[in-house]
Amino acid sequence: MAKDVNVIIRIETPTPRLGFGKPLILGSASTAKPYKTYLELAAVKADYGETTEEYKAAAAIWAQGDYAPAEIAIARQKTGTEPETVSDVMERLLKEDWYFLITTTTAQADVDEFAAAIEADNSREYFTRSSTLADVALLLAKNYSRTTVFYHIDISNYPEAALVGRVGSAPVGSVTWKFKYLQGIAPLDITDTELREIHAAGAITYVTKAGRNQTSEGKTLSGEWIDVIHSKDYIRFNIEYAIQNLFADTDKVSFTDTGIAQLESVTRTILQQGFLQGMVAADAAGLPLYGTTFKGREEVDPVDRSKREYNGGTFWFELAGAIHQTTISGVIRK
Template sequence: MVETITDVRPFTRVKDVDVEMTVVKPSAIIGLGNLLILHEVDAGSSSTAPKPALADTGTGKDTPAKSDTGKTTGTTDGKATDDGSKTINVPKITPVAPVTGVPDKLEPNDVLNGVLSRKTDPYTGAQYVEYATADAVGAYYDKTDPIYIKSDNYFMQEAASDRIAVLNYPKGKLADALKAFWYYNWAFMIFDKSQFTDTTPSDDAIIASNICEANKDHFLVLQATQPAAYVTFYAQNYTIGLIHDLSEPMDAALIGATATLTVGLVTWKFRKLKGITADQITVQEKSAIDRVHAIAYIEVSGQGETSEGWVLSGDYIDSLHGDLWVKTNMGDKI
């Protein structure tokens, strides 16, 4: 085992200033406009996992790719000493099978289909997958699946990125799953399914919102049909609330149309969204939406446009997104 020697100081040089830096956490790797779709996988359901890729076995027949979940990875039980006097217990990590049932290793068909990467968190089984196109998503999800519908609309927008990510997480493990993949290549997240029962938000929606609020470097976008749904999220700086019919993915459309554009040169208000029907609303309805700082897609002078560009606290998305851009780029240059 390699030991850390602590009784030797670094060499000095003839100058008046010594600079010491401590890295608190790794530099964030963030696609500042990239989108992540959150998908809860029920352990008792067999219809939510993407179809496994087929591997060429050399026999001329395609067979399902074998999972590598039986391999032991990570650390094992044991003891190690750091300076000859203290003993460190190293816990054993028992890998958890990916909730999708699909191994991380990309097979040739995965690459051909447009899968960019696949990674499983060994602690929870949550699996993060990046796809290059809507067709790539469609190779693993049915065309009626909300994941495909939102991906398809996202790539329909003019400012869509070159990828979209899906995080498949076990029920009750959203916080752990997000912790595992927080600094991957995305900055905005949405759920594949509605997170409201009438106007009551789900536990996962509250958890995701609070995590964004604590870290201040990612955004959650929610979609509901009633302004009252956002009362729980009042004053959240990193949660964006949309009001629109749930049959249309306004959340994916808004991110695809706006998030990758040059920060500081674009407003999130007046955005035009492809594939989204503009709502005709009354003055009273707009006042109710504005009161909770939500955003609607409304018809104005015969054209559709987003009604506002703010988060649920009333602060503006472009301002907070700009702060994130500055912090990320300064951190990278430092």
């Protein structure tokens, strides 16, 4: 789909209208099924049946109760004779409204292809599961920043779908993916050394800490935080969407300082929303840490003005992040 607005964000270390909390469950069978949205598990049962992998994944999502998304989507990839390739199925599904991909397949070759497709698209995230750390390590070598692998000895009940159901539909930027309780998932009884091995392989898992069951980390395969990728996509897409609407709703956005100010105002509105949702940090005075710089008309190359292309806008923001570990020192006075 052609776009008139393109926002690029680089993460610095110190398109349909996306539902940013909407999961897509992708199954596979001899007959393909188109993308369809579901609002309740009973409707999934009518189309797929309780014994299907699609139903099990949907059940894991909606088992998270009040945290679960209001709607999910399900589709099927054709296998067998004249199968639908990953490229084919992703081409049709990337036109639809979803953000988190969950596949019923855990075959190494399939997972690698889906991870590569999500990485290339650069607008969604992929959550998969594995009971074999060696397979996770093969994915780790690809350094995918948009794929999260949930390691567990029992992957039949879709722990990664439970995680998406628990966290994915919260306001973007308001939560971390670590420390989360997952309904229906049993914690692993493992040592600290075993947990470090899981993390070193690039996966996250489910453990008990201080008597409470919780996710062990909140990272993608590359080591980037899941909420950072989610926030980046949210800011980029919403600026693109808002400015595209400005173009459509305004008789003319003039190539003047006034018109340029309209572009900047829309951009700052989205950044302020990011601040209110908790993804943008605040300074010591409580003021949001973001900024914009938009060149005035006279600063823009006349060639760009003649082509009606404005490329002089930039923005920045500091991520609020989250505290995942702490060391607190104390003194006993006598």
